[in-house]
Amino acid sequence: MSNKQGGPALPQERRLVTEIPGPKSRELLARKQAAVPPGIGTTLPVFVTQAGGGVVVDIDGNSLIDFGSGIAVTSVGNAAPRVVERVTKQVADFTHTCFMVTPYESYVEVCEKLNSLTPGDHEKRTFLVNSGAEAVENAVKVARLATGRQAVVVFDHGYHGRTLLTMTLTAKNMPYKQGFGPFAPEVYRVPLAYPFRWPTGPENCAEEAAAQAIDAITKQIGATNVAAVVIEPIAGEGGFIEPAKGFLPRIAEFCRENGIVFIADEVQTGFARTGRLFACEDEGVVPDIIATAKGIAGGLPLAAVTGRADLLDKVHAGGLGGTYGGNPLACEAALGVLETIESEDLVGKARRIGEIMLPRLKAMQERFDIIGDVRGRGAMIAIELVKPGTKEPNPEAVAEIVRRCHAEGLLVLTAGTYGNVLRFLPPLVMPQHLLEEGLGILEKALSA
The missing domain is CATH 3.40.640.10 (Type I PLP-dependent aspartate aminotransferase-like (Major domain))
Incomplete structure (x- = not known):
């Protein structure tokens, strides 16, 4: 399958060649702001040209690890061959x-x-x-x-x-x-x-x-x-x-x-x-x-x-x-x-993602007192951030961690009634090395 279709041939790697978002994405963002009402928000304004497996590739040539799956849509991967x-x-x-x-x-x-x-x-x-x-x-x-x-x-x-x-x-x-x-x-x-x-x-x-x-x-x-x-x-x-x-x-x-x-x-x-x-x-x-x-x-x-x-x-x-x-x-x-x-036994793969993510996130919870709760099943996992020593929601910490993850090439989404939850929805076909690399980026953002 050609790279153009975003199938397995798309290199499964994180690759940053510009800052995030890069110059071409920023140019397109200016066009978006002139043509589209601000009520249509954007989580990460990189404009995508290809996606597949566990990555999205933007117009500047950056390859980002995808922990969002288009909000749980591309569970089988983007441009899945079948x-x-x-x-x-x-x-x-x-x-x-x-x-x-x-x-x-x-x-x-x-x-x-x-x-x-x-x-x-x-x-x-x-x-x-x-x-x-x-x-x-x-x-x-x-x-x-x-x-x-x-x-x-x-x-x-x-x-x-x-x-x-x-x-x-x-x-x-x-x-x-x-x-x-x-x-x-x-x-x-x-x-x-x-x-x-x-x-x-x-x-x-x-x-x-x-x-x-x-x-x-x-x-x-x-x-x-x-x-x-x-x-x-x-x-x-x-x-x-x-x-x-x-x-x-x-x-x-x-x-x-x-x-x-x-x-x-x-x-x-x-x-x-x-x-x-x-x-x-x-x-x-x-x-x-x-x-x-x-x-x-x-x-x-x-x-x-x-x-x-x-x-x-x-x-x-x-x-x-x-x-x-x-x-x-x-x-x-x-x-x-x-x-x-x-x-491809994606039910089993979803369970495996949970088996990898939950222990890593619980270990982070032991280290970082802003993580109040780790929860979820399969490949639908979240951490809830709080003010240390309390259950008071900490949306400011979420915003800062998201900013750091995005800058490092990890796409993450937020959620929560109080705006204090990081949610993880990786494609079920994501290679394990990308999953673990993404968790490493998250841990680095938390320790910063």
């Missing part, structure tokens, strides 16, 4: 017909695969849309119609998207909600089991958080008014918060007891990212509906809603859809992604 091959063939055949006008087999095949791969052995249906937010919004639509109820329950620290409804479902005000109201009605927020910050300690977190959430639902909303509970199995933008063990199963059980649709937002956690195909599987939780996107199609816009047939079959003809939903190029990409995950 994805490239399938998309290249499809683009020559046809790019679009609209599945609702004249259908094509790849859409059906993606749906069949998701029906068989997602948790639970019940009969399922799947339909395809464009983005994670669209998938979550459609999941809520289905739940409301199927139950005849209106209320939707979400959790502290949750993030679900930027549309009107999903922005309402999202917990964090700045930057996602500030100034964009009024918000959608009948959305209620309850506590999440956040072990590091639970007032009575992590050992009480699951039981107390579940009791508080269920109490709020029954007393303040009424369980018989709730159409759906929407939750990320690991809170993404909220700071990679892994709910205390036992919390998710208890919430799912409460939903079952009260005819509430349990919707798992696996947009960031899905497709092998956490060392299982879906994060729900870690505690054997079977959602009624699961929303997926990001890692599903190797970088092409695709998302899916998969759920119990008895729920999805209730929606009338024409009640679901969208012009581009399940575009043929994206469907072929998704089939290439699923083949890659299986043939």
Whole structure:
């Protein structure tokens, strides 16, 4: 495969030939600022020309270690050979017909695969849309119609998207909600089991958080008014918060007891990212509906809603859809992604990444008292930074460490309700030497 396609031939090395960002990237950044509104932010303003394996290469010729995967999208690597091959063939055949006008087999095949791969052995249906937010919004639509109820329950620290409804479902005000109201009605927020910050300690977190959430639902909303509970199995933008063990199963059980649709937002956690195909599987939780996107199609816009047939079959003809939903190029990409995950054992590779990263980060926690918490599963790992000797969030330290990592050629992302979390989402195909080199750069930034 040529370097142009960013496959295995792309040298898997960190290489800095200019400062970061370099002169050509700075030139393009000036053009971006003149053409694109400032509301579209940029984490690291290097303009990419190639990417693959564990690196991104910029227009100045710098090769950076990628600990972001385009926010958990390029889990199988950028320009993964099976994805490239399938998309290249499809683009020559046809790019679009609209599945609702004249259908094509790849859409059906993606749906069949998701029906068989997602948790639970019940009969399922799947339909395809464009983005994670669209998938979550459609999941809520289905739940409301199927139950005849209106209320939707979400959790502290949750993030679900930027549309009107999903922005309402999202917990964090700045930057996602500030100034964009009024918000959608009948959305209620309850506590999440956040072990590091639970007032009575992590050992009480699951039981107390579940009791508080269920109490709020029954007393303040009424369980018989709730159409759906929407939750990320690991809170993404909220700071990679892994709910205390036992919390998710208890919430799912409460939903079952009260005819509430349990919707798992696996947009960031899905497709092998956490060392299982879906994060729900870690505690054997079977959602009624699961929303997926990001890692599903190797970088092409695709998302899916998969759920119990008895729920999805209730929606009338024409009640679901969208012009581009399940575009043929994206469907072929998704089939290439699923083949890659299986043939390269990326579920196992995600676990291996966690086995390398977690001990290294915990050793850093012993050394550096600004690391309050190390958490995550598989290749979805985070550290939460605090003021030394306290649990007070330390976003200033995060900003400085990110600046130092970027200058050294390591792309890292931030997260967290308090802006004090560094999150790590390396491609699942990243070579081990790059993973370890990236951790070394992080350690150097922490000690500085």
